[in-house]
Amino acid sequence: MASWTATLATLALCLTVAAAVDIWNVDQLEQAKKGQDQVIRVRNINVPAGKSLDFQGLDGRTIEFHGRVTFGYAEWSGHLIIIKGKNMKIKGMPGHLIDGEGHRWWDKCGGNCGKKKPFMIYTQLEQSTVDGLKIKNTPAWCFAINQCNNVHYSNIDIDNKDGHSKGGHNTDGFDVHKSRNIRIYNSKVNNQDDCLAINSGWDIVFENNVCEGGHGIAVAVGGYDVNEAKNILIKNCKVIKNNIGIRVKTLLNGKGIVDGVTFDNVELKDISEIGIVIIGNYLNSGPRGEPTGGIPIKNLNINNVRGNVLHNGTNIQINVAPGSPSGWIWKSNVWGGRKNPNCKGTPGNLNNPCNW
Template sequence: MTSWVATSVALALCITVASAADVWNMEQLEQAKKGKDPVIRVRDIQVPAGRTLDFQGLDGRIIEFHGRVTFGYKEWSGHLIVIKGKNIKVLGMKGHSIDGEGHRWWDNCGGNCGKKKPFMIYTQLQDSVVYGLRIKNTPAWCFAINECNHVHYYNIHIDNRDGHTKGGHNTDGFDVHKSRNIRIYNSRVNNQDDCLAINSGWNIVFENNVCEGGHGIAVAVGGYDVNEAKNILIKNCKVIKNNIGIRVKTLLNGRGIVDGVTFENVELKDISETGIVIIGNYLNSGPRGEPTGGIPIRNLNIKNVRGNVLGNGTNIQINVAPGSPSGWTWNSQVKGGKKNPKCKGTPGNLKDPCNW
């Protein structure tokens, strides 16, 4: 833990002894936001259907979650929790649970069809800490990290394992967009979509995390108002029983850039489809057609990515527009499954990873 984060959490725990507002319902929350208590303790709130647990206008304050937070059922496309501001500490206290009871929305098609499903938590933060949250059964996407700067998310558990048998889909763990200087670490995600999806951002670190059951760790660029991902580090992570291990995917006919993505010391275990995927022809409905080079992938570093793919899976898939990528380095040991006959578009300085 970096020193400023450790100091922030220590100060938060000290302040909670001093002055805090206990909040048991939405009306008390609005009163607490108008007050001056440095700590807001959320206790066993039942959020009414179609309402947002709204933490805005709380710069410099601490939000603690105690007990069980639940939400009424409604088909809508809003956010169940919104946290915006500067210098905010969000702390999950011992024994708490934020339970979306997602089975009420799950219908095997997530955001693509069927019921309208709300986001779980939207964050737009600066110089802040989100620590220790225990989140269960999100209706669809869990964390939206949007336009954040200098924020640490750590010791967070997202448990959507019930969705494997009850129709969970698009239950992304962390979605990052237009954010800078973000660290996500010492966390665990069990879900039915990307553990991490970086759509755009700069100086993002995803470290010491465990991803189970979903679609792996992805840098997925294209189709948004900003299509740029630079200086991304995914390090010391485990990807267990996902369909994909790690991937960089850029939108077919998209425009933008991916520069400086590093996967270092990533362990893959029992991957069902493909261990490593690098493609330039991504669409939401799946890869299609010949890859385009409008979003070049530069300075990609694969360092000690290792593990196994199950019998009918594929070790490595690379399909990018020839001449668009550059400056790649590659060191992987992915066993099992089957090999592609040839990677397509790999930079000329690199031996074909598909045939190592």
């Protein structure tokens, strides 16, 4: 009986080992896609210049990152990593690092000028999880979350702090577009642009995250093929040494809707420019002209957003088209900077928070 039990244990171990495959280069990854291994372990890969580490066609599989992943240098507008599929598990294992070595592209221009810079990671996933990734020095934007559905992103560390002194720009942490039922939590971003930018999406939660050094947490709607953001919850987050704390910005002359955005228990610390921004005249080059109401901001809930702005900054800025917003609830305590006497467009049910 003992011998039979030992035989079964050995067989189980063999099956477990056989279910995983190690890959050390891009060619091996293409071979792994044709196999039946349920776990693909990426180990110390250097991806050739101008090519993507492409995880498509791997529905139901687990991808583990081990060791250091690096990329050859090329000026191009593709994606260094593509993860696309259903029922996938993406895991960062202890000691791994996905290193974009972004200093090779950084020129203080980001995506606006200068060198062409690739996106770091493109995800188009359903019923999947992305957990524990450690990412350093992205050439520009880090996560593109595009047309995703029912996906959790957790315990992710995006470390672009070198970009503060070496010319990093547009190094967004998480950019969300046309996605539904997304949860991003227990993560850290140190960068030179938005920690989170939601361009469009539904039922999105951003919780227990720390944003440092960048441009804050943004719901930024307008200028895309879908201009709708509904049921957005940003909760229990810290925004540290960013130029902006939190903001909702809609495109000048844009069409769409923002409905049901809640910022709950968000702590601001040492914000340099503006603590809370709600505007309806956004352009990529900066706010301009009188706000337009084609993208109304409805049911905005600012609850326990608190913290300090540096003395040369402004505590709160509101500039939306009168009559376009509705159903706002506001409870904030932002101090240290100047009060803005020119806030306008606040719904009639609410005393102007700029004067608090």
